[in-house]
Amino acid sequence: MSEQAPGVRIGGLTVVYKTPAGELPAVRDISLTLEPGSITGIVGESGSGKSTLALSLLNAVQPPGRIAAGSVEIDGLGDVAGLKGEELRKARGKHIGYVFQAAQNSLNPLKTVGKQLLDLGRSHGVEDLRGLVREAKELLGRMGLDGTRVLDSHQHELSGGMRQRVGIMLALVLNAHLVVLDEPTTALDMITQANILKIVREVHAERGLTTLVITHDIGVVAEVADRLAVMYGGRLVEQGPTREVLGSPRHPYTRGLIRAIPQLVGDIDEAQALPGRPPTLATVPKEGCVFRERCPLRMDVCDDVDPEAVSDGPRVVACHAVNVKEHA
Numbered sequence: 001m002s003e004q005a006p007g008v009r010i011g012g013l014t015v016v017y018k019t020p021a022g023e024l025p026a027v028r029d030i031s032l033t034l035e036p037g038s039i040t041g042i043v044g045e046s047g048s049g050k051s052t053l054a055l056s057l058l059n060a061v062q063p064p065g066r067i068a069a070g071s072v073e074i075d076g077l078g079d080v081a082g083l084k085g086e087e088l089r090k091a092r093g094k095h096i097g098y099v100f101q102a103a104q105n106s107l108n109p110l111k112t113v114g115k116q117l118l119d120l121g122r123s124h125g126v127e128d129l130r131g132l133v134r135e136a137k138e139l140l141g142r143m144g145l146d147g148t149r150v151l152d153s154h155q156h157e158l159s160g161g162m163r164q165r166v167g168i169m170l171a172l173v174l175n176a177h178l179v180v181l182d183e184p185t186t187a188l189d190m191i192t193q194a195n196i197l198k199i200v201r202e203v204h205a206e207r208g209l210t211t212l213v214i215t216h217d218i219g220v221v222a223e224v225a226d227r228l229a230v231m232y233g234g235r236l237v238e239q240g241p242t243r244e245v246l247g248s249p250r251h252p253y254t255r256g257l258i259r260a261i262p263q264l265v266g267d268i269d270e271a272q273a274l275p276g277r278p279p280t281l282a283t284v285p286k287e288g289c290v291f292r293e294r295c296p297l298r299m300d301v302c303d304d305v306d307p308e309a310v311s312d313g314p315r316v317v318a319c320h321a322v323n324v325k326e327h328a
């Protein structure tokens with residue numbers, strides 16, 4: 001892989017999980033491009049398929065799940081959906097830095113953080129292990145932690161928020177140029193979260209990364225992402241430049257998400273929770289629009305026809321009601 005920020009092209013990606021009711025899609029026919037050097041945010045309620053999509057970027061979806069269709073083309077790596085074994089192991093960590101959701105629980109309880117750092121470096125053929133440790137301390141220091149102390153600690157000696165920052169450090173320390181952060185700040189208080197997001201942005205700019213940030217919290221992506229993609233029921237329902245999507249959301253789901261956030265609405269009394277609940281794999285409609293059960297703009301066609309994603313400049317929206325109005 002080149003030393004520059006890679007572009008990523010996800011095309012027609014469908015990922016299914018085997019369930020008692022057969023194989024059901026958690027990600028359905030998603031196409032999304034991560035521009036080299038950009039920060040893309042993916043937002044959506046719990047269960048919308050965000051983590052499944054993120055895992056697909058490393059070809060790391062585990063059984064009972066599998067990539068059923070589509071491709072994930074990463075510059076310098078090719079289609080990762082076709083990578084296997086050693087090639088795949090090398091790509092992870094060195095080319096793709098990754099923080100798993102619940103990274104605060106993914107450390108090995110029996111080894112110090114420093115020992116795990118060295119294991120990681122060795123398994124990726126890092127020769128300058130001293131340099132790796134220096135780099136780790138510097139990243140931890142930037143995130144407000146005492147690097148030496150953290151490297152000497154076991155997982156149980158660290159708080160959830162500290163572990164989360166260790167996860168971010170491990171994703172960045174091998175100098176991967178594609179970084180995927182899945183719910184990187186959920187265990188952090190608001191102020192620490194804002195600080196960490198600032199550091200993510202700084203490191204992103206300094207190193208020239210391509211970054212994907214996944215979160216259920218639209219406030220998080222509002223702070224870091226250049227481009228925003230909104231997922232619901234395994235579908236990508238809207239995407240576009242973050243400022244435009246937040247400033248003039250088009251899809252009724254995006255509107256609902258934004259209306260529910262007091263900080264974005266600007267008035268706590270104006271904020272309104274989105275009515276209803278997100279679907280599960282078993283309850284996602286197989287035909288028609290996945291959002292219709294909760295949609296204030298529902299029309300007859302929404303029951304039968306899955307709305308196509310229609311582009312309008314940099315904005316993309318998959319909604320019959322919106323697209324009928326805009327293209328009439």
Ligand SMILES: Nc1ncnc2c1ncn2[C@@H]1O[C@H](COP(=O)(O)OP(=O)(O)O)[C@@H](O)[C@H]1O
Pocket residue numbers: 017018019026044045046047048049050051052053063064065279280281
């Ligand atoms: N291992 C699994 N087996 C069966 N269903 C799963 C599995 N992992 C996730 N799912 C289902 O896939 C859907 C998407 O999950 P996920 O990708 O974790 O969404 P998100 O990250 O947006 O919360 C959910 O309905 C979830 O219950």
Ligand SMILES: [Mg+2]
Pocket residue numbers: 050051052101
């Ligand atoms: Mg998730």
